[in-house]
Amino acid sequence: MRLRTRLTLWYGGAFFAAGAVLVTVVYLIVRSRIADNLPQSDDSLDAIMDAREHFGASGEELAALVETVVRRQQEANAATLQAVLLGSIVALLVVGLLAVAFGSLMAGRVLRPIDAITATAQRVADRSLHERINLEGPSDELKRLADTFDGMLARLDRAFEGQRRFVANASHELKTPLAINRTLLEVAAAEPDAGQGVRSLAANLLAVNERHERLIDGLLTLAGADRAPADPAPVDLADIAAHVAAQFAAEAAASGVTVDLDAAEAVAVGDAALLERLVANLVANGIRHNHPGGTLAVATATAAGRARLTVANTGPAVAAYEIDALFQPFRRGEGRDRIESVRGVGLGLSIVESVARVHDAALTAVPNPGGGLRVTAEFPAP
Structure with missing residues (x-):
């Protein structure tokens, strides 16, 4: 009541x-x-x-x-x-x-x-902290409550803005030395007098350097994904799913994973780049955490006027109590850090969660009975 x-x-x-x-x-x-x-x-x-x-x-x-x-x-x-x-x-x-x-x-x-x-x-909530109540009237209990709430929003705004600036600045500053390292390693490996040991070492260092670059790109995306889309527009998730599936077709074939695409019209309102990153991270996660001969099902549909994206993959069994940890940065199942992973940087599902949140999408993840994960993102009706 x-x-x-x-x-x-x-x-x-x-x-x-x-x-x-x-x-x-x-x-x-x-x-x-x-x-x-x-x-x-x-x-x-x-x-x-x-x-x-x-x-x-x-x-x-x-x-x-x-x-x-x-x-x-x-x-x-x-x-x-x-x-x-x-x-x-x-x-x-x-x-x-x-x-x-x-x-x-x-x-x-x-x-x-x-x-x-x-x-x-x-x-x-989960959008912009720049708004204020600015309640007019006598200085009574409600006016003091509104002013206190405005002060809390101002402090939160400064804290989140400072955090975003720090992550963005740090990521940009780290990109330059990594680019220099990559150039130096490629030049050293291309020298005519470089031995096999030098080339092998350069290849290993280039792989590490590439992983660090992916980590920085993920941090930049994660820092920007917490902001609401500046100019939201209608986007068909079916087109994004088909495009992303084509992008990862070679990687799926190399991993022995069969991709099943069921792309029906599903229009959501938001930022096309962020939504593409959400689908790409889910597809990449479904391929890389799978087993040879496994399947990855990507489906888009519209139910009750709401666009729905479902990505389900086979793979190792995932306990229900581990699912929340999967969406935390640098975390993996069973409470282990994902920093040591050579195929990812541990930010894919964290970015998915942030993108879904700023688009007001309901994100659910449940383990498949035979192993793997089923992730569903349901967006508000346009």
Whole structure:
């Protein structure tokens, strides 16, 4: 139940309770006063005696007359009490309903700043931390809450921006010496007088250098993948899946992995380059963590207006409790670091998770019964 509804119910319940007490008190007071005003038996006898002296009427006739008057007075009093009670209840119901409506309006007005805070929090979550609430009004509890939230967003914005700048600057600074190393190694290996040992050493160092370059590229992509797309546009995941499958066809054939592509139209809104990187990382992961003779199934579809990408591969068995660790940087299954891997740098699935998050996509990964992993990314409807 929403907070506004609960506040309205509390306000309406308190009003009805207070109104019921007021109606009860008024009813008891009116009934008491009417009972006090009824003629008593002694007064009736005195009235009979006086009437006999003045009019000469018999006692039986005067007693019947007085009894009739008293009975009619009691009936009139009972009708008056009933009318007062019914009128009070009807008035309580009408005013109570008006009070509930008024309470709903007041609750909405009181909770409006909280709605503004919630809306801002939803917009900045996993997107941009540059927005602020900037709540106007008196310096009350809600204003102080909004100002505190704005201060927290400012500190988070500075922290994340500093982190992104550090990763980007460090990655760019490291690219230059790696490029120089690669050039020097290639030149040394191409020398006519270079022996077999020098060429073998140069080849090994070039492989290490290439891996470091992939690591830096992954860090740059990971640093940029945490930002929302600047200019999102409709992108068909089927085209991206077909393009990526063609790119990795040679690697899949060399690894003995069969790629099954089922590319149906699936339009998502986002950054085409980041979405291509997401698909490429999933396909590369499915090929490199597979076994000869295995399969890799890539499928795109549209379900309930939402674009869906599914990448499933065979391979070693993956425990369900290890899946979360796979999406952390430099991690692999069973809690081991993936830094020692010669086929990757340990950032592929981390980049996938970041790209899915900034596109508001629901990313799920489950182990296949026969081994391997099934990863599904479902994007919001355009």
